[in-house]
Amino acid sequence: MPNKYTAKKPKWDKKSIQALRSHLGPTQQEMAGKMGTRQQTISEWETGMYSPRGASATLLFLLAEKAGFKYEPGSDNR
Numbered sequence: 001m002p003n004k005y006t007a008k009k010p011k012w013d014k015k016s017i018q019a020l021r022s023h024l025g026p027t028q029q030e031m032a033g034k035m036g037t038r039q040q041t042i043s044e045w046e047t048g049m050y051s052p053r054g055a056s057a058t059l060l061f062l063l064a065e066k067a068g069f070k071y072e073p074g075s076d077n078r
Helices: 014-024 030-033 037-049 054-067
Strands: none
Touching: 014 037, 014 054, 030 037, 030 054, 037 054
């Protein structure tokens, strides 16, 4: 039975990750600490070198949901 965490989640692109971090307010280093990853990983996502997947994408979704951040592809989400 699907729940809100197994439903299809949006794909995170560099603009949406930048907008989420801007909405939340932390530096790349602080966000990496909250997510249990490296600052370099956050930077790579924000530059479009890589995209978050798996647990990282789910964690971004949960952080966004908790913060009231509305993901909309193609917008700056502010």
